[in-house]
Amino acid sequence: MPRAVKPKTAAGPSPAKKAAPAKKAKGKLYAMPEKLKEGTVLQDLAKGKWCIGPSIGIGGFGEIYAAARAGEKNYDAVVKCEPHGNGPLFVEMHFYLRNAKQDDIKQFKQQRGLKTLGMPYILASGSAVVNGQKHRFIVMPRYGSDISKFFKENDKRLPEGTVYRLALQMLDVYQFMHSTGYVHADLKAANILLGQGKAGAAQAYLVDFGLASHFVTGEFKPDPKKMHNGTIEYTSRDAHLGVPTRRADLEILGYNIIEWLGVELPWVTQKLLAVPLKVQNAKEAFIEDVGAALKALFSNGCRFLLGEYMKYVAKLKHNEEPDYDKCRNWFSTALKQMKIPNTGDLDFKIKPQSSSNNNHSPPGTSKATATAAAAAAPKRAKRVASPDIISDSDEEEEAPRRKPQAKASxxxxxxxxxxxxxxxxxxxxxxxxxxxxxxxxxxxxxxxxxxxxxxxxxxxxxxxxxxxxxxxxxxxxxxxxxxxxxxxxxxxxxxxxxxxxxxxxxxxxxxxxxxxxxxxxxxxxxxxxxxxxxxxxxxxxxxxxxxxxxxxxxxxxxxxxxxxxxxxxxxxxxxxxxxxxxxxxxxxxxxxxxxxxxxxxxxxxxxxxxxxxxxxxx
Ligand SMILES: Nc1ncnc2c1ncn2[C@@H]1O[C@H](COP(=O)(O)OP(=O)(O)OP(=O)(O)O)[C@@H](O)[C@H]1O
Incomplete structure (x- = not known):
C-alpha cells in the first residue's frame, strides 16, 4: 500500500523527548505512523520488551512488523503500530483486551468442541514515542498469509470447498465475537490470515478489529455518522445505515462468499463503488429476492445452499441472534455433497475443471451474470429501520478520533x-x-x-x-x-x-x-x-x-x-x-x-x- 509519509530514520522510543502529535500526510487529515527500524525495542505496559523485526504488512493507517520477545530469536509475534490519535487501533486494542482473552477463547472452544478457533488475541500493548511522536502499539501472535493473496493468484476465485470451510470457520469466529456483544463489520479476504507453520494451514484467523462495535439489541436507529462504514463491496445494508448488527456480519460473509466463488458482485460490475448510496440501493435490490438474484449470478445453478444461507440472513431481524448452527449446517452439507472433508490444510489451488475436483466455482469475473443478476433483482427491498446503538462510552480512555481520511482539502x-x-x-x-x-x-x-x-x-x-x-x-x-x-x-x-x-x-x-x-x-x-x-x-x-x-x-x-x-x-x-x-x-x-x-x-x-x-x- 502506498504511503504518503516518507519513512524517517527510525528510532526507538525516546521517553525523554516530548511527544508531538503525529504528522499528517500532505493533503491528508490523518496521521501516518513513523517507521520503526529493525532492532528497535518497544516496552509494553507490563514492562515486557519486544524487538522489532521486518515490516510484514501495511494497513490503512498503521504498519505491522514481525516481533520477538527481547532476548529471543523467534519472531512469532507482530506489532501493529499507529499514531496515538488513530481511532481504530484504539478500538481494536480495547476489543482484544476486554473480549478476546486467551481464557475466554479456550473456554469457547471447549464449549463448542473446537480444536481451533480463528480468533486472535492480544499479547501486549503500549505506547511509544517514535521520532518525537506518540504511537500506540499492540502485540499479537503472528499469522501466515492472508487469503486475498490466493484469491488474486487464482484469478479472483477460491476452490469451492475451501470457500465453505472458510465460511464455517468465520461463523465460529462470529459466534465467539457476538457472544461478547461485538460485531466485526469488516470481514474480507485481506483480513483473513492463515495460521503459521504447517499446523496453521488448516485454520484461518479473522484479524483487524478496528471497526468492532457493540451490536444493537434494541431499536434500529440509523446513524449518519457511521453510515457506509466498512469495505464498500461487502458493507452490509445495516452498515450502510450505520447500524451494527449481527445479521450484518452474516451478510458481509455472504457477499464475500459470492466473490470467493468467482462471481463479481453486481455493484462491482456496475461500477457503483464510488457512490455508497448506489451500492446500498443495489444491495437492497439484490437481497429483496436473493434467491433469484443468486440464480442469475450463478448460471450453473449449484449454489442452492448459499441461497438458503442468504435467504435466512435476509429474513433475520436486526436484533435477532443468528442461528449459527443452522448456518454452519448449510455449508457442511455443501461440503458433504462435494465429498470434501472439513479437516486438513485449506486447499487454495484451483484444479482444472472436472466433475469431481475442487473447482466447482464458475469462471472468475462474470459481468454478464452480474448484470443479469442486477436486472433480475426485484425493485426495492422494504426494510424496517427501527433501536438503540449501544455506545462504547464506557471506554476507560477517551478514544482518539479517526481523522478524516479521504477528505478533500x-x-x-x-x-x-x-x-x-x-x-x-x-x-x-x-x-x-x-x-x-x-x-x-x-x-x-x-x-x-x-x-x-x-x-x-x-x-x-x-x-x-x-x-x-x-x-x-x-x-x-x-x-x-x-x-x-x-x-x-x-x-x-x-x-x-x-x-x-x-x-x-x-x-x-x-x-x-x-x-x-x-x-x-x-x-x-x-x-x-x-x-x-x-x-x-x-x-x-x-x-x-x-x-x-x-x-x-x-x-x-x-x-x-x-x-x-x-x-x-x-x-x-x-x-x-x-x-x-x-x-x-x-x-x-x-x-x-x-x-x-x-x-x-x-x-x-x-x-x-x-x-x-x-x-x-x-
Ligand atoms: N497477526 C498478523 N500476522 C501476520 N500478518 C498480519 C497480522 N495482522 C496483520 N497482518 C498483515 O498486515 C495487513 C494489515 O493488517 P490489518 O488489516 O490489521 O491493518 P489495518 O491498518 O487495520 O488495515 P485496513 O486498512 O485494511 O483496515 C494484513 O492484511 C496482513 O497481511
Whole structure:
C-alpha cells in the first residue's frame, strides 16, 4: 500500500523527548505512523520488551512488523503500530483486551468442541514515542498469509470447498465475537490470515478489529455518522445505515462468499463503488429476492445452499441472534455433497475443471451474470429501520478520533458553491487513493461537529424514520425504495461527502467532514441535489447579503431533517423546484426574509429540491 509519509530514520522510543502529535500526510487529515527500524525495542505496559523485526504488512493507517520477545530469536509475534490519535487501533486494542482473552477463547472452544478457533488475541500493548511522536502499539501472535493473496493468484476465485470451510470457520469466529456483544463489520479476504507453520494451514484467523462495535439489541436507529462504514463491496445494508448488527456480519460473509466463488458482485460490475448510496440501493435490490438474484449470478445453478444461507440472513431481524448452527449446517452439507472433508490444510489451488475436483466455482469475473443478476433483482427491498446503538462510552480512555481520511482539502470545500454540478467522482479523485480506512471515531470521542447535528437532533432521533438515510427516510419502508428516495433516480444519485471515501477493497470509515468555520457566519446546508443526495453534506458558502434579507431571521425554527425533506419531495409528483429554508436556532422563522429570499431564488435553483440552512455560532 502506498504511503504518503516518507519513512524517517527510525528510532526507538525516546521517553525523554516530548511527544508531538503525529504528522499528517500532505493533503491528508490523518496521521501516518513513523517507521520503526529493525532492532528497535518497544516496552509494553507490563514492562515486557519486544524487538522489532521486518515490516510484514501495511494497513490503512498503521504498519505491522514481525516481533520477538527481547532476548529471543523467534519472531512469532507482530506489532501493529499507529499514531496515538488513530481511532481504530484504539478500538481494536480495547476489543482484544476486554473480549478476546486467551481464557475466554479456550473456554469457547471447549464449549463448542473446537480444536481451533480463528480468533486472535492480544499479547501486549503500549505506547511509544517514535521520532518525537506518540504511537500506540499492540502485540499479537503472528499469522501466515492472508487469503486475498490466493484469491488474486487464482484469478479472483477460491476452490469451492475451501470457500465453505472458510465460511464455517468465520461463523465460529462470529459466534465467539457476538457472544461478547461485538460485531466485526469488516470481514474480507485481506483480513483473513492463515495460521503459521504447517499446523496453521488448516485454520484461518479473522484479524483487524478496528471497526468492532457493540451490536444493537434494541431499536434500529440509523446513524449518519457511521453510515457506509466498512469495505464498500461487502458493507452490509445495516452498515450502510450505520447500524451494527449481527445479521450484518452474516451478510458481509455472504457477499464475500459470492466473490470467493468467482462471481463479481453486481455493484462491482456496475461500477457503483464510488457512490455508497448506489451500492446500498443495489444491495437492497439484490437481497429483496436473493434467491433469484443468486440464480442469475450463478448460471450453473449449484449454489442452492448459499441461497438458503442468504435467504435466512435476509429474513433475520436486526436484533435477532443468528442461528449459527443452522448456518454452519448449510455449508457442511455443501461440503458433504462435494465429498470434501472439513479437516486438513485449506486447499487454495484451483484444479482444472472436472466433475469431481475442487473447482466447482464458475469462471472468475462474470459481468454478464452480474448484470443479469442486477436486472433480475426485484425493485426495492422494504426494510424496517427501527433501536438503540449501544455506545462504547464506557471506554476507560477517551478514544482518539479517526481523522478524516479521504477528505478533500477543507479550504476549497469551505468555499464550494452550492451547485448541482459538483461531481462526486471529481471529488473522489481529489482524495488519496492510498488510504485503506476512513473511520467514524469510536464512541466516546469528541462530539461530532455541525455536520451531524441535524441528523442527530432530538427531532431526528425521535423517529428512526427521520434519522434514516438522508434522502429517503420518510418511512423505513419507503427508505428502501429508489423511487421514494428520488423522483428521477436514474439521472443522478450521489453522495459527495461519502463518495469521497469509497475505495475498492479498502475499509472505509465515515467520519466528521465538517471543516472548521472560517468566518463567524457559517451556514450548514443539508440539501438534496437534483435527486438523491444521501448524506449530510456540509457546504460552507460565503453568502452575499441580499437587499432586504436579514442575516438572522427570527422566530421559531427547527432542523428540517433529511427525511422530512424527502417526505416533502416524495409527495410531489414532479421534482420539487422550490427551495425550502428553515432556520435551526430558536430565532429562526420559516417565512422570514431569509427564507423568502431563498424561496425567491428557487427559480434559479431548479435542481435543488430542498435546502436546509442552519446557522451556528462559533
Ligand atoms: N497477526 C498478523 N500476522 C501476520 N500478518 C498480519 C497480522 N495482522 C496483520 N497482518 C498483515 O498486515 C495487513 C494489515 O493488517 P490489518 O488489516 O490489521 O491493518 P489495518 O491498518 O487495520 O488495515 P485496513 O486498512 O485494511 O483496515 C494484513 O492484511 C496482513 O497481511
Amino acid at each position: 477543507p479550504a476549497p470545500r469551505r468555499n464550494a458553491k452550492v451547485t448541482p454540478t459538483i461531481s462526486p467522482r471529481k471529488r473522489y479523485a481529489e482524495t488519496s487513493p492510498t488510504q485503506k480506512r476512513v473511520k467514524t471515531e469510536p464512541n466516546g470521542t469528541p462530539k461530532p461537529r455541525a455536520t451531524h447535528r441535524a441528523a442527530a437532533s432530538p427531532r431526528a432521533r425521535a423517529s428512526p424514520r427521520a434519522a434514516a438515510s438522508p434522502t429517503a427516510r420518510a418511512s423505513p419502508r419507503s427508505a428502501a425504495s429508489p423511487k421514494a428516495r428520488t423522483p428521477n433516480a436514474a439521472s443522478a444519485s450521489f453522495s459527495p461527502a461519502l463518495s469521497l471515501r469509497a475505495k475498492h477493497g479498502k475499509t472505509v470509515v465515515n467520519d466528521d467532514l465538517t471543516p472548521k468555520p472560517r468566518s463567524n457566519k457559517t451556514y450548514e446546508f443539508n440539501f438534496e441535489l437534483d435527486v438523491s443526495m444521501d448524506a449530510n453534506v456540509i457546504v460552507n458558502v460565503k453568502r452575499k447579503k441580499k437587499a432586504g434579507a436579514k442575516d438572522q431571521p427570527t422566530g421559531e425554527g427547527d432542523v428540517k431533517t433529511p427525511s422530512s425533506r424527502s417526505l416533502a419531495s416524495s409527495k410531489e409528483d414532479t421534482p420539487v423546484t422550490r427551495v425550502n429554508l428553515r432556520k435551526v436556532n430558536a430565532e429562526g422563522v420559516p417565512g422570514s426574509p431569509l427564507a423568502a429570499a431563498a424561496s425567491s431564488s428557487s427559480s434559479r435553483s431548479p435542481r435543488t429540491p430542498a435546502v436546509t440552512v442552519r446557522k451556528y455560532r462559533r
